[in-house]
Amino acid sequence: MQVDTAIIGAGAAGMMCAAHAKGRILIVDHARAPGEKIRISGGGRCNFTNMYCDAGAFLSGNPHFAKSALARYTQWDFIDLVDRHGIAWHEKTLGQLFCDTSAKEIIAMLRRLMQKNGVDLHLQTTAHSFAKSPDGFTFLLKSNGAETLVTAKTLVICTGGKSIPKMGATGLAYEIAAQFGLPLTETRPALVPFTFTKERFAGLAGVATDVRVTAGETSFEEALLFTHRGLSGPAVLQASSYWHEGEQIAVNLTPNADLYTELRDKRAQFGRRNLTTELSQHLPARLVDFLANETDLSGNLADQSDAKLHAITKQLSEWYLTPTGTEGYRTAEVTLGGVSTDALSAKTMEVTAVPGLFFIGEAVDVTGWLGGYNFQWAWSSAMAAASALRP
Known part of the structure; x- marks a missing residue:
């Protein structure tokens, strides 16, 4: 299988990136359905952003890193997207915005956008054996006992952190980062x-x-x-x-x-x-x-x-x-720390030492406050990467 961009992780950041990237896009997740953390978030109504979101509400080894992505794709941009898809929402408190009915509306919106963009979605599928190649990257997909070799010009990693392992969190992003020699900041449970x-x-x-x-x-x-x-x-x-x-x-x-x-x-x-x-x-x-x-x-x-x-x-x-x-990762809403921002471009989320490799979302050492900030980071970092992906 040959694609322009392979996205590993069909959560908030992964689906957002897949929906807006250009070229032949493959997105892979080991879960039975995409966006599982979206589905359970906000009591099932998804606190999808915060009206007061800015870089001051994020923890990171580099407090300035998030500024570029957050400024280029703001909470108002995502609110506009939600409005255009007819999703009703309300402010609960302190700028926290929730769907009026169900978080599933956000997932459905992202799936429609991916379908419109021609994205190839593979669920209940694992990815392993990542390697750099002359044409980009190679790795193996495993599904139903069968393996497929994939070649991708660019590779986007957005498998999240270690939080809520019952939802499938594995820390895979950190393993891939370490394989490519990227620095990691200490991880620990946050919003816990x-x-x-x-x-x-x-x-x-x-x-x-x-x-x-x-x-x-x-x-x-x-x-x-x-x-x-x-x-x-x-x-x-x-x-x-x-x-x-x-x-x-x-x-x-x-x-x-x-x-x-x-x-x-x-x-x-x-x-x-x-x-x-x-x-x-x-x-x-x-x-x-x-x-x-x-x-x-x-x-x-x-x-x-x-x-x-x-x-x-x-x-x-x-x-x-x-x-x-x-209570640890079992109930932590997010993971603090992750792939060091020193290794990434703040504008595109690309690994500076490994062209074509991107890390977005919770896998990166950028952690927001409670109240929609982490979803906004998912949307913003995804759009930063999507803007840099070319067929």
Whole structure:
């Protein structure tokens, strides 16, 4: 089989690239259907981009690398594509855009675009034995026990990272990169819940509250969810990308309130009210009960001196916790790290030392925030590569 471009991985980035590249395009995936991560994303409605997407929302060894691709194919470009295909959408919060009905609409759109572009899609097929050749690249396709030798002028790798192995994640992109001598940055789970020993928060499982979580020097203000294993929720998932093993995180349980002033004023009006009763006006009652076992919240408001109120509110705004770890790749939404951007052209995603070889999407050391940013990187990096692929 001879093609102009072979794309390994029929996820978001791979399908987007295949839909817009020129020439004879082959796209391969070992899954039963393309776009499986799209299908399950956003609770089945696909948070396909973010209105506020820019390079500042991405982590990378080179914080400037993503700027070129994101600027050349923006969130507004993808929104326009979605609109032209009649897919209804809405903003949920913080610029996060979701399909009104189903993530399957995004997959169907990409499949229509690939079909229109004459793309040859091979599913339940694996690719291996990649090699550079005088005409480009060769590799073997294996399907139903039979193998086919493929020759491609250009090769695009977009098999993602290690996240959610039950969806088929394998780390194949890193193996191919290493085979061609490309540098890799350390990979670890990102956008992932924290775990704690001895089921510390098991009694709070299901309780959610708005907080500000800080890891390192970066803070996120959204919801926190207590689980049987530890902490989850958007604020926690965001902070996990900036956390390193052994470090503390800081949780501000009252990010939008001057709790000291409010408690002091309530003391003057309702001195006989129990302190925990008043705190339950600001925090979930189960959480207040839990905190009362960890710190002294006894007595009525009238019993609390200014110094005691200061101490209590400081504890609630600076609750320091040390996770034992994370839930790992099993539940991580993305993989942090990957193919080093030092090896790639920021304009085209081509490997500078291996002409004709491209890496796009999650396989690259570019990781976005929660909320549609990683899908936008998939679309943008795919279009950067597609613009450079010629028959």
